[in-house]
Amino acid sequence: MVDLGIMVFRQKNVNGSFKPHLSVKFRSDEGELLTFSIDTTRTPAKYPQPDAYLITHAHSDHNGKSAMLSDRAICSDKTARALEIRHDKTYKGRTMELGASTEVNGVKVSTYPNFHTAGSTAFYWENDVGTRILVTGDVKDASQLPDCDVLITEANYGDPGDTTCYFDDDIQGFTNALQDNACVAFGAYAFGKAQRAVELMRSCGYNGAVEMEEKSLQLTRCLLDDAGDLAGIGESCGDPVCVVPPWDLDKLPSGMTKYVMTGRSDYRYPAIQISDHLDARGLTDMVRELDPELTVVYHPGGHRPGRFASHLNSGGFNAIAIDRISNVLSNEFI
Known part of the structure; x- marks a missing residue:
């Protein structure tokens, strides 16, 4: 050196x-x-x-x-x-x-x-x-x-x-989960992964409202230039698309289809491989x-x-x- x-x-x-x-x-x-x-x-x-x-x-x-x-x-x-x-x-x-x-x-x-x-x-x-x-x-x-x-x-x-250090992001899996379910929620950390979820939604053509818990909502509104229509949990009309921290998925209605954006396998909900690394x-x-x-x-x-x-x-x-x-x-x- x-x-x-x-x-x-x-x-x-x-x-x-x-x-x-x-x-x-x-x-x-x-x-x-x-x-x-x-x-x-x-x-x-x-x-x-x-x-x-x-x-x-x-x-x-x-x-x-x-x-x-x-x-x-x-x-x-x-x-x-x-x-x-x-x-x-x-x-x-x-x-x-x-x-x-x-x-x-x-x-x-x-x-x-x-x-x-x-x-x-x-x-x-x-x-x-x-x-x-x-x-x-x-x-x-x-x-x-x-x-x-x-x-x-x-x-x-x-x-x-x-082997867990080798992966590809499952963009198609995320897109399918969004398009195949009228009422769907994604578990994503409030800073970083939640903003990525919104970016992916917009890039695959979803232009509806995205409901988010308070901290995720505040961060996303501030950090993303083209976040589109965002709302708090329960504030939008129709079937919601939600993004909440993984540990908050249980707080959402049982009828929602729920996923976790992660490479981990220890969550009770299906995982979609999306990494920020x-x-x-x-x-x-x-x-x-x-x-x-x-x-x-x-x-x-x-x-x-x-x-x-x-x-x-x-x-x-x-x-x-x-x-x-x-x-x-x-x-x-x-």
């Missing part, structure tokens, strides 16, 4: 445990030493702060609930709004439209879509030696991501030895296409980052997983 002019490290909490995810230390063109913390919790104010908290999206395992309270937070305008709706707090950092750029202490930080959730963002910048650094966050579609020298990415479905093949193809000198796998917890890094190494790529990264900084960066 020193040859690339970066140091990827993990910070510790006051109690000695590791903070979530990781940070990147590098120098700007002016030689200033900077730190960008990625999808992590805030450092207490009495301790040295990073120059930026990069928030890739508003899912809770990316810790925006904490980082959004810092004026050093950076995310897309839609991610900021999603954080405010989800956590009933005011976002205090800076925002930009997805695809725009911002400047942090003389470093231009560009943003790219990864299509994981509405507003989810990949961040890109260069250091003093010209190393191109890309932080993807979670990825559904890597087609618009730029080439890079250091790729910092996810492995939610990155274990090539696990790349599978193991897609993640590998992304790395192959971007062709970085180094890939750092930082998410999620558990064994999958290590399995994905090992898979990349066996295929000729240089990769390291978060559990192999310490909190010890090279003296060249101090």
